[in-house]
Amino acid sequence: MDFLESYLTQNDITILKGRESLHAYEFNGTTFIRLSQGYKHYQRGTVFYDKGIIPGYPRIMRILHLANGINRYFKDKFYIEEKMDGYNVRIAVINATPIAFTRGGFICPFTTDRISDLINTNFFNEYPEYTVCGEVVGPGSPYNTEDIPYIDEDVAFFAFDLIDEKGNHLSAENRYKIFERFNIQQVKRWGPFSASDIDTVKNIVLELDRDSREGIVIKSVSDGKPVKYVTLSSCLRDLEATTHLITELPAGFFMQRILRAVFLCHEFAIPFSNEYLISSAKALYIIPGETLRAVAGGKNIKEFFNVKVRNKNTVDKLIQHLNRSGVRTHLASVEKSGDYYKVKFYKIYIKGTKELRHRLMGKGFFD
Amino acid sequence: MDFLESYLTQNDITILKGRESLHAYEFNGTTFIRLSQGYKHYQRGTVFYDKGIIPGYPRIMRILHLANGINRYFKDKFYIEEKMDGYNVRIAVINATPIAFTRGGFICPFTTDRISDLINTNFFNEYPEYTVCGEVVGPGSPYNTEDIPYIDEDVAFFAFDLIDEKGNHLSAENRYKIFERFNIQQVKRWGPFSASDIDTVKNIVLELDRDSREGIVIKSVSDGKPVKYVTLSSCLRDLEATTHLITELPAGFFMQRILRAVFLCHEFAIPFSNEYLISSAKALYIIPGETLRAVAGGKNIKEFFNVKVRNKNTVDKLIQHLNRSGVRTHLASVEKSGDYYKVKFYKIYIKGTKELRHRLMGKGFFD
Structure with missing residues (x-):
């Protein structure tokens, strides 16, 4: 873990160890250290390894009043981007292999397995040190159960951020151009607007609402912090x-x-x-x-998932990965289908089930 | 505070001081020390003074499955008592004056002012060292805003427990008899029942439900812990x-x-x-x-209260008492009416108002 010292002082490392914020794991012979809580300018989910950093994806502030929020935070022009209902991943190339990291800084075995289906990886030939950030959305997601009426089956990737080798988020317009050049699918966008365009922005929200979409992220054309708002x-x-x-x-x-x-x-x-x-x-x-x-x-609270993967050994890695949280994940079936394996699994919500069961059994509690 | 040493060891006192659990206040020249958190067998809200203890009123376990809860906790016979929707007080005589204590161990200026309207205080001539526990219910309550369809105006007292000089809760049957003898109003009761009477108990719950009543407390005829269940x-x-x-x-x-x-x-x-x-x-x-x-x-979140008191100086004491919590209480009017003063006041919910106001102003937050 010597490489940590390129980014953090000895004192920082001691503090982070005391807080149990540094978690090491290995993948394909490379050691990664994930930051489980934000520290100084490093976001939660930042990943350190011997040749660099994958910056954590910053949390985005939510506003509950659209017009007043825009007036408050956007003195300058801004774009509206669609906020999608999936899970956030960062894709980066490590020793010539593209890898997908979760928000928390874990490697996502599912997304990593499917990267070639999700983005044009030629992008990394030109930009090997860039991190592509986006949302994986769709009924074939191993994390989300919410119905996505506008995607029929399987998952799709929608890019919404690009981080350069210095850890800077590229400006919206630069990012739009680069992703377009490589034909990488991006979230829908509108603008640029200014605060006087609030009626147009409201109409975008209403249009997304009618289409059963989640909401918007408002991003400055210059470098202000983005904010989010939902339908x-x-x-x-x-x-x-x-x-x-x-x-x-x-x-x-x-x-x-x-x-x-x-x-x-x-x-x-x-x-x-x-x-x-x-x-x-x-x-x-x-x-x-x-x-x-x-x-x-006598049943448990369960959720079923159907995903497809390219490599059979992704299945076990995915189940293991999902079992790291408090929820128990069980494999139901694996079936070869063309170039893929169709995987059915379910999650059992232990805590929620146990509480209902105790209450049904008449166990009392203090509230 | 020397009298504390009659009940607690020096070590206990040191621990409780470290936890900031001991709060002293004075009333009519007597010093009371209230316990703000439970400690060993002393409940939260226990009050110590130079001549004794007012035991704190124990929390009651809630069950969500009536039949299974009864089977689990009541091997023996039990009574059903109505759980009423008001506030819990303990009334005790201190230096010949009846005083009402809140659940937390404060003196309630309102209830203390109105004790002679609420119970027959002759009771204390015979039982000076007993503490009467009950619920104050009604539209004239300074704490509750929920509509009480079965009480027209002002407050009423319903006894549901009696604690003797040793701190023991009297058995249900003893308590019923003593309160009846002094014509002290008690909560409605049914029983005794055994676990095989569950259908009767369910019908009581349905009857209370139809009458817009809150629920029941199930109390063993012997000495088990009570449990509560709501409609x-x-x-x-x-x-x-x-x-x-x-x-x-x-x-x-x-x-x-x-x-x-x-x-x-x-x-x-x-x-x-x-x-x-x-x-x-x-x-x-x-x-x-x-x-x-x-x-x-531009308004605040407010709730209005109309109460009546016997003594004019109760008004300020009540406002002061209510202002001890995070809510701001303001006096609106005081008006003489026969032997009473009619008092109108309102509470402003500072925290809740501030959060709504910030969100309306477009302030963002992380969730």
Whole structure:
């Protein structure tokens, strides 16, 4: 781990070890050290290795009032980019092999296996030291269960950031041009706009809302920090996709989505329709009720996933990777299909199941 | 504070001081020390003074499955007592004066002022060293805003526990007899039952539900720990009474009530009606939307209270007492009315208002 000293002082390293923030792992003979919490200018998920750094992807501030948020943070011109509902990855070339890193700085075995399907890797011949950041979206995702109405099957990659060898995020316009040149699919974009274009921006949000899209990220043409804002329908879809995990996820997860919807309807002067209210209440009461019935019948809270991979040994690596979190992942089946292996697996939500089971058994608790 | 040494060792006192758990205050020339966190067998809210202890009122375990909870915790016979929707007080005589203590061990200026209206204080002539525990319920409460459909105006006291000079909770039957003898109003009760009477208990819950009552506390005839269980309608009423505080109260407060309703409907095989779903969704979306509009219009999140007191100087003491928490309480008016003063005041929810205001102003945040 000597290479750490090129980036961090001995004192920094001692502090980070004390906080248990440095996690080493190996991949293809290379040692990587992942930063599990942000430190100084290094973001959480930053990865160090002997020949460089993969910078962590920064968290993006959320606003709940679109017009006032834009006025507050964008004195200069800005682009609107679509915020997509998938998982964030950073793709970089390590010793001539493209590798995909998760937000937390782990290697994602699934995305890494599928990189050649997701982006034109010729890009790295010209820009070997660049990191491509984007969202992997689609029904073939091993992380997301939310229905993606606009993608039929399998996953797709949508780029939204590009980091150079010095760790700088390229300007929006430079990035758009470079990705276009290599035919790398990018998230949808509009602009540039200025604060006086707020009505146009609102219409973009409404259009995305009608198309069941998640929302937008607003990015300065110069170098300000981006902010994000989501659609009304995405708040409801989030509830519908997650309330079976009512005892697994923090309560704030659900209440935040309700609050986002309340702010949007206030700003856009949209009254809540009975249809929206009923759908939301069904998500909050009927779905957990069905989960409870399943657990009462001896079942666990489960989610099934169908993904496809190129290499058979990706399967075990993926299951192992997913089992690192508190959720238990089990392989159900692997089936050869052309150049791919179709993999079916499921996750069992241990904590959420256990809490429902204890309550069903009449165990008391203090609240 | 020498009297503390009659109950706690020097070592205990040192530990409790280190934890900042001991809070001294004076009332009518007597020094009281309140315990702000439980310690060994002393409950949070225990009050020590030179001539004795007012034991803290124990937290009561909640169950979400009535039949299984009863089977688990009640091998012996048990009574059902109504759980009422008010605030918990302990009334004890200190130097010949009856004083009401809050759950946390503060003196409640309002309840203390009104004790003679709430219970027959002749009780203390015979039992000067007993502590009477009960719920103060009603529209004239300075703590609760939830509508109490079965009480027209002002507050009423309902006894549910009696603690003797040794700190023991009297058995249910003894307590019922003593309170009856002094004509002290008690919470409604049924029983004794055994676990085979579960259908009768369920019918009591359904009857309370129809009458818009909160729920039940199940108490062993011998000496087991009590457990509590609430009605379906109380879950909805709680939401309706509190979602204007969506940014003031913890998210778990709201999600817990949804979960309680889901468990009840599962066990009682009650399908959620559209009416229930719509009412709940209205509480979660429409009420916070109205609050947001008020805050956008420059207002604060406020709640108004109308109480009546016997002594004019209770007014200031009450406002001071309420201002000890994070909420700001302001006096609106005081008006003489017969033997009483009618007091109108309001609470401003600073934290909840500030969060809505910041979000309306477009301030971003990380979530």
